[in-house]
Amino acid sequence: MKKFAFMLLLLLFVVVLPGHGQAAAGQNKIFLDGQELNAGQDVPVENVNNSIMVPLRMIAENLGYKVDWNQTSKTIKIEQQGKAIQLIVDQTAASVDGKTVIMSTAPLLRNGTTLVPIRFIGEQFGLTVKWDNTKKVVDLITPPVSEPNIDPEQSNGDGGTVVVPPGEPSSSLSMINGISFNENRFTIAIDGNAEPKVSKISGPDRIIVDLPNATFSDIFGTGQILDPDLNGNLTVTDYPDVSGIRYSLYSTNPYTVRFVIDLNTPKNYSVEVSGDSSKLIVIDLNAQAPGDTSTQPGNSGRKLVVLDAGHGAKDSGAVGVTGKYEKNFNLAVILKAAALLRQENKIDVVLTRSDDTFLELKERAAIANNLGADLFISVHANSSGSAAASGTETYYQRDASKALANVMHKYLVQATGLSNRGVRYGNFHVIRETKMPAVLLEVGYLSNKKDEALLFTEALQNNVAASMVSGIKEYLGIQ
Ligand SMILES: [Zn+2]
Structure with missing residues (x-):
């Protein structure tokens, strides 16, 4: 029997039980470019509200940053070559080179170690981050020396750093937890109210799915590649109509995540949205009739x-x-x-x-x-x-x-x-x-x-x- 790609969704959701995420001591490992950090010792990694929290100092120091901790103000300062990051325990707002950056989850203290969301590490230090929930392994990969090839259609102007103006509530952003492509259906798992805007473009044929007021959650990167600029590709095999699916944080003003379904042939589609605060958005390419059968998104009743x-x-x-x-x-x-x-x-x-x-x-x-x-x-x-x-x-x-x-x-x-x-x-x-x-x-x-x-x-x-x-x-x- 064909192996259904919902395993993919599964992988995305296996880490998401708030409050239960602390793995047993000694289980977690962090690798930086293949080198295990603090090998043989317990490395604190936790899942807090879908954010994979990792020890900041250990990672920053291994990247050559200078780390200062102020016990009284519970403030951490990180500096390297003019880059300055300042964050405070229990506060989601951090300062990066004078700009306010909102973290999905506030830094927290564990046995004297400050943990921060892995996404924050990836974005601010320019790393590709991966979390393997089964093996309890964090992989941090520094970028290659040469510039990666960025498709201009996907690049967002400011290099992908999630910068939120001070005061803007980050909680209003919808969080994309995962995607899968299965039986000619592209599925997006999302927390929040973002309404998909779907359009069809020819030359070359592709379907664009924009999700305004949305960004990628930390766990997205556990199932899919998300590079430091918040771009990635979903490889699609066995579906002759689709050559691949690209995604990116397309804009931060306003926040928009864009998916591009690259087609080998023009395809009609329908859009289904099911679920409540956690939703599945399905772009179904199985539509039969010629002509535009696209429908407005809305609760399908499925x-x-x-x-x-x-x-x-x-x-x-x-x-x-x-x-x-x-x-x-x-x-x-x-x-x-x-x-x-x-x-x-x-x-x-x-x-x-x-x-x-x-x-x-x-x-x-x-x-x-x-x-x-x-x-x-x-x-x-x-x-x-x-x-x-x-x-x-x-x-x-x-x-x-x-x-x-x-x-x-x-x-x-x-x-x-x-x-x-x-x-x-x-x-x-x-x-x-x-x-x-x-x-x-x-x-x-x-x-x-x-x-x-x-x-x-x-x-x-x-x-x-x-x-x-x-x-x-x-x-x-x-x-
Ligand atoms: Zn049983």
Whole structure:
């Protein structure tokens, strides 16, 4: 089965649970041009409100800057060759060469170390920054000596530094968290109210998507390349109509992020916007009819369903009596259900994982919460110390999920034909921490020989997937 590019979105959202981002001590590493800083020692890196916070002094000094700390005023001064940066702990406004620059998150003190957003480091020191959430590794790359080739269409006049006039609230800016291109659909995940302005240009053919009052969030750079001038490219393969997608912070006055979809052939498109404060903007190039079928952006009424295949990679989940892994069953069902849901024109579907990948539970919930999903459905298989235990259960944790659980269970029990063990309360993380109706399906018992054999049949998996679609559609009132 084709690997769907929503893994890309996934990668973008795995780091975004505010307040839970502090990784275990000793896990984080920072590399500057491939050299590990403070190798072997604990390096403080935190995720605070989607900002990856990194130690300022360690990085600045390794770049040859002079760093001064004033304990009384909690002020840090950084200087090198006429460049002067001054920032104060707990204040988002910093001074860079006399101009005010607003950071997405205020510097904070951790055990005597000041942490600042990685984006601030990248922009002010001219570095390419990357954060690998899985490996907990920050990569800082200094620019090559020769000037990078900047497409004039993408270059913003002031070299890309995010400079905000003093007093302008940075919170009014929409934050672009990630992008993906999948099945001829270009998807932008964004927090905020920015309305896309989409236009078509020929010679060469391209589609321009401008997002006023928007910029890239820190986590954008964890999934996509973002160079110090806030330009980048999304490589698109396997889609003959599209040669690539470029993006940049096109203007800082007013703030505008521009995406350019480069086409090999003229294409029509439609624009869909779904979600609430966290939105998905979809530029769909699958429009059929010739002529201009572009539509005005607006809430499309489409529903976003997040499907979660339990466990993955090093976490096998339950192991069946003949050694089959729960994680593989869960993924097989989810992929089948996703394929069916993608045929529904009123439903968008996002997977927490679409291959054998490990994800923390909080990351799964964060994906759904950050996308403002309408439903969250997690698929699992059960295990019991009693080999006789057999049957199908559906779990909810919050009252708001009860109705969904009842509908899903009705169809699921029909699909498995196993004994009906009922709709149950279960205090599971993914259905507790999600903010939309959320259920966890325990399709059968892998500790039971008969259940295990059945669960790994194509027919059962197809039936379960179809039952999920039936339940989702009935619950959402979609015909
Ligand atoms: Zn499980």
